[in-house]
Amino acid sequence: MSIIQVDQLTKTFHRPIRGTGALGAIRDLINRRYEEKTAVDRISFTIERGEIVGYLGPNGAGKSTSIKMLVGILVPTSGEVRVDGVIPYKNRKENASKIGVVFGQRSQLWWDIPVSETFELMKYMYNIPTADFKRNIELFTDVLGIQDFMHVAVRQLSLGQRMRADLCAALLHNPSIVYLDEPTIGLDVVVKKKIREFLLEVNALRQTTILLTTHDMSDVEKLCSRVIIINNGRKMFDGDLERLKSDYSADETMILHVDHDEIGFDGNISHLGVTDFTYHPESGSILLRYDKRHAKPASILAWFMERTVVHDFEIKPAEVEDVIRDIYQDSTSCELGEVQ
């Protein structure tokens, strides 16, 4: 059975519209008007044990709201969530004992006390057996390099240190699911790398299911076997990275290395489906961009080989980042609907 089951999940916020100025404030007092905002709109998906899923979408797409319903912070307006057999907001405590949560923007650690004390508190809070606790501390401090600031008060930590400590604290009780909301936000490349390695190791070692939101596409490429993309509260895509690229990355770039002198064509190649064309005489390279759905790379290559000497060529598929940006933009202008 899937460890996470989400069915037609919806969250609508109901909040007062505030008037501006003194007059507006008085009017609100007498006649308060409300607006409804559907942050998450009938989203469904399932996640299997041990998967690492990237939950992506532009700011305000409904990512955090969905995660907050999954962890039990918010009560859904309609639809269903089941996490490892329980309904999170109804069985908050039971659910909480099985999950780990890290919100990149907000620390879960206790501000005034050293990291080590927080870990001790976690041991009591989650009833972690001493042997497990010791083993985890050893493993985690090693991979994340926490020993250097183990006895420093949380408020004195740098962002990267705090993030690592937060991650460690969230995983001490061997949760079966970990939710990470922008875990690498604002971190340098070294810390990012450490955190990714750590997550992969925990996932491999314990079959920990990981659901993360991020705006960093290298997080996605290094970590996620699957991505779910949402926008305006709706699910736009659900599948693995390869499918994302093949389904959506229509744009490809071809680079041809040719003999400088012998290039002989008039530059009119729109009939091949090429949308963009640049020639760099000094390096003898031609950059061609085309839509895969309307152009055949083989015919483009053949066309050039008939007219000039092609020494070498390469084809670059679009980066994940470009693909996702396209989906975001597409979905704001027209509803793509379910892709599955």
Add this chain to the structure above:
Amino acid sequence: MPNPFRLYGRFLRTYMKTQLEYRFSFFGDIFVNMMTFVTLYLSFWVLFNTFPTMNGWNYWEVVFLYNLNLLTYAISSLFFWGPMKQLEHLVRSGEFDQFLVRPLGPLKLLVFRQFQHTFIGHIIVAGTVMVLCTIQLQIHWTAGNIAFLLLCVLGGTLIQAGIIIAAASSAFWVVRSGTVVDISIYAIRNFINYPISIYGRSIQLLLTFAIPYAFVNYYPAAAFFGKDHAGSSELSNLYSYSSLAVGAVLFAVAIWIFRRGVMRYDSAGS
């Protein structure tokens, strides 16, 4: 699920460790709080120099009444004052999130994370002054009236706790819930600094049925000193022995309100 007592013990140890790093400030807080009461008793004394009794209550009886309020308020505040004063901010900023992802109820967790040591000062003052009052009033101690008083302190503490929890839970419904808390625990609670028989009928009803502060000190103290109280009747004589029951019910209702509120929590909408 963790054992709450062991966990709280652990939290207290950690809390004390951080507080005692600033030892001077720790004891300073307590001392300053005690000093503020000295001025308060002076004002009582000035008042009673003008009126020797207040609706049949003499100076020491009113001081006792006042301190029963203070003592129960301080005991409940050790645990609830801090988190309930914070709740408005936590809910509005969305920081309340972190209390909902732990294998412990959010109210327990809020209480466990802190300890308002400054109220130890109130407790020392109130306890000492109450003993002083009973000496001045030549109270004859029996097992019966000692037990009665202890149960009243317990009931009063539950009432004080229930009121602050219920008031603070308004944070889940209204934006400026801090005002609701302040009105409840400062403005309205001040009514019971004096015997409520000095007020009009409507205020007596308010303090008995709506916000039952009168059960904290007035009704039990009236029985303790053998006085008739406002609107004395068969039924209202029962009030004197109802503090614990009122406290237990009010506390349970407050927790229920808090839980209802948590279900409405919208995490700053983001």
